[in-house]
Amino acid sequence: MGRDSLKTVGVRFKRASKVYTFAAGELELGPGDRVVLETERGTALGRIVSSPEELDGPPAQPLKRVLRVANEEDLLTEEKNREFEREAFEECGKCIRERNLPMKLLSVEALFDRSKVVFYFASEGRVDFRELVRELARRFHTRIEMRQVGVRDEAKIVGGVGCCGRELCCAKWLSEFAPISVRMAKSQNIALNPAKISGICGRLMCCLAYEHKMYEELSRGMPKVGKRIATHLGEGKVIRRNTLERSFVIFTEGGEVEVPLDEFKARKGELPPAKTEEAQTNSNDNPPQQRDRAKSRPSRPRRPKQVQGKADGDGEPAARQAQEDKPSEANEKEQRMDSQPSGSSRRRRRRKKKPSQSRETKKDG
Structure with a gap:
């Protein structure tokens, strides 16, 4: 191992939880070992799930380190913490029922040194649990944290059996939730029945994403249904x-x-x-024989419409000459309208004449 390299290991704190990376230092570790770790919340007990790896160069973020391999005393402390968590779960449940709070208690987690106890619960809305926290702190003499989780995390904590008859993936091995969409069910030709594609959490099943990429690759270049x-x-x-x-x-x-x-x-x-x-419907409505006949028929010239009327001396119908005379009559009317003064001009002239008439009447007086 070089000077700039760093030996790291992957650690889990709970079953099906997220894998965190820690600096192993000079310790000889392997998968399955129980170790005591340094975390942001204090010391904790975890299990190694991956073989040690050498990291070339400095890490992107500073890593916490593995303190030691867990001994018998550490394992005994862990068992006592598990008993304490069961007692705290019962006590907290009683306090919730006494205060009639709209919340469902899911689990309790005590830190390795019991410096803090975390209560996980589910609720549809916000809950005022200040009085509950004071009561729990008075009973257990430690820091209390109430943490609300969503429906998917609730299914992960509680566990259960899916529609396939097997244990829930999120409770058994799935460490992180991936975004699921209805498009994944469509690409796999699954009926969009909410009861069939939803899990016990009420959300779309996580297993819809397992084969989505494979279906996309296999269906590439395949025509769509209805085309x-x-x-x-x-x-x-x-x-x-x-x-x-x-x-x-x-x-x-x-x-x-x-x-x-x-x-x-x-x-x-x-x-x-x-x-x-x-085009298919048009071809079905018109058989090929009718289309060929329509193309082979020559187009007949249209006959001009004859206008009935008496002929003049020049031989043209009188009606046609009457039509030719109509534009001239219209032009004469337009000329008359132009020659006659408009209504507004007449009013102006009358207004000008009125004062002159009044002067003449004064002179006559």
Whole structure:
């Protein structure tokens, strides 16, 4: 081991909890060893879950160190703490029922040196537990912390059996929760039934993410359901996809046909594009014989409409000449309108005349 290298180990404090990295120093450690560790909350007892590894260069964050391998006294202290946690759970449950608080107590955790006791609970809303904390501190003579958790952490702490008949993944081995979406169920062709795809916590099951990447890789290049495509086995509409078998089923005029995805990709460039549904319906409404007849028929010239009326001396119908005379009459009307003064101009003239008439009347007087 070089001067700049650092030996590290992975440690868990509880079953299915997160794995933390600690500096092992010069201690000879291996998976399964119980060790006493230095943490931010004080000393703690944990179990090594990974073999020692050498870290080249300084770590991104300063690491806490392993103090020693746990001895018999440390293991005895751990057993006493487990008994104390069971007693604290019963006492806290009684206090909650006496005060009728809307909270569900899940578990109790006492630190290795009992400098603090943490109570984990679940509740739909906020809870005023100040009086409860004072009562617990008076009984146990230590620091008390009340920590509220969500529904997924509640299932992890309590445990249970899933719809598969096995122990919950989060309680057995799953250390961190991954985000789950409905798109993962769609990519695996799972029916979107909330009762079928939800766990005991009421959220989407974590196992939906286990095979999601594999399904995405297998279905890459596969046409979507409902799309109309042309294949070497015929033209039709995609009605079903078999992702694990890497094939899809199309509905053609002859019935359902299963098309292998690899053959479809290999011959995709040799096939013409499929007709759209509108073009398909138009072709079904108009048979090919009728379309050919319509194309072969020559277009007949339209006859001009004859206007009935008496002919003039020049031989043109009187009605046509009357139509030609109409624009001239309209022009005459426009000229008359232009020559006549508008209503506003008439009012102005009347206003100008009135004062002159009043002067003449004064002179006559």
